[in-house]
Amino acid sequence: MxxxxxxxxxxxxxxxxxxxxxxxxxxxxxxxxxxxxxxxxxxxxxxxxxxxxxxDLPEYRKLALPLYIDSQSGPTLVRGQQISVFAVPRETRSAFDGPVQFRQAIQELAELANSDDGSIAISRPGFAEVAALWTSQLGMFQQVDRIYHQVSRSAIAGxxxxxxxxxxxxxxxxxxxxxxxxxPTRARVNAAVNVNVYGGSQDDNSITVGSNSGVVGQGTGSLQSQTNGVASEHLATLIADLRVASESIADEDDRADVNQAIDDLETSVSVDQPDVAVVDRRVRSLRRLADSIGGALVAALSSEGARLALAAAGVGI
Structure with a gap:
């Protein structure tokens, strides 16, 4: 195949x-x-x-869920009582910090979503210890049996x-x-994962060039000023400096990743109405690469010319 x-x-x-x-x-x-x-x-x-x-989990695998307890008070059993985290002993509240994280395999989540139960009880590390401590602070014949969150099948299906x-x-x-x-190139695939899994949607950063009328070329020195765009001499110089800096990167894969990031940045600033959020993501992606690789790329991104060029696009570095 x-x-x-x-x-x-x-x-x-x-x-x-x-x-x-x-x-x-x-x-x-x-x-x-x-x-x-x-x-x-x-x-x-x-x-x-x-x-x-x-x-680190993607944000879609984290949910803020309500807190419940099962308890006893004499002969009375209480099940599924929703409580505030401020009801638990103060010294144990750190056990309830942050959203509930779902680290299970996707198939396990799919089976939970298709289960017959309307909602599913979820415990977290330390909950049993909190229940025991809380019980020790209550009066005679009172007990906290269990502390848990509840999540609906529809939330898991989501x-x-x-x-x-x-x-x-x-x-x-x-x-x-x-x-x-x-x-596709490795750099393209990596960028798609970084944007879609961890950073939101990605714009279309490919350009099909027919004639030279109203289009933006690719490669060194090809950034063209557009009638209503933010492309400028400063931006053209920055792109050229970044490409020169990339030539000094010894590792072939790192160099390919940097060149892809430069292409993405060039495309994002060369349209008639650049999306500042997109340009900012491109700059941050390039900055992360520069921080990990070092050398001339860091210098090119940290120069006064780079600051002025990106300021023209509404982005700070």
């Missing part, structure tokens, strides 16, 4: 509502191997296997659906403009 068939199959199946999310994620693992994208591999494998405790939507957005950004019999 040709390597490009994986992307074609993924592109064809990702909109099929009957296609298994786990199956689509496994195809992403294969695509990550073919393109060399560790970002895509890490995300797809984490969704398939579950997220380790030391891994998380699963976000993963499916993210897959659609990823494949769209990865495949747009890529010839049918070719694969």
């Amino acid at each position: 040709a390597d490009d068939v994986v992307l074609r199959d993924l592109r064809n199946r990702v909109l099929d509502e009957d296609a298994s999310i786990s199956g689509l994620l496994r195809m992403c693992v294969m695509l990550s191997s073919l393109t060399g994208s560790e970002s895509l591999r890490s995300w797809a494998q984490a969704e398939l296997r579950g997220y380790n405790d030391d891994v 998380m699963v659906d976000v993963v499916r939507t993210t897959l659609v957005e990823l494949v769209a950004d990865i495949a747009v403009g890529v010839p049918v019999h070719e694969l």
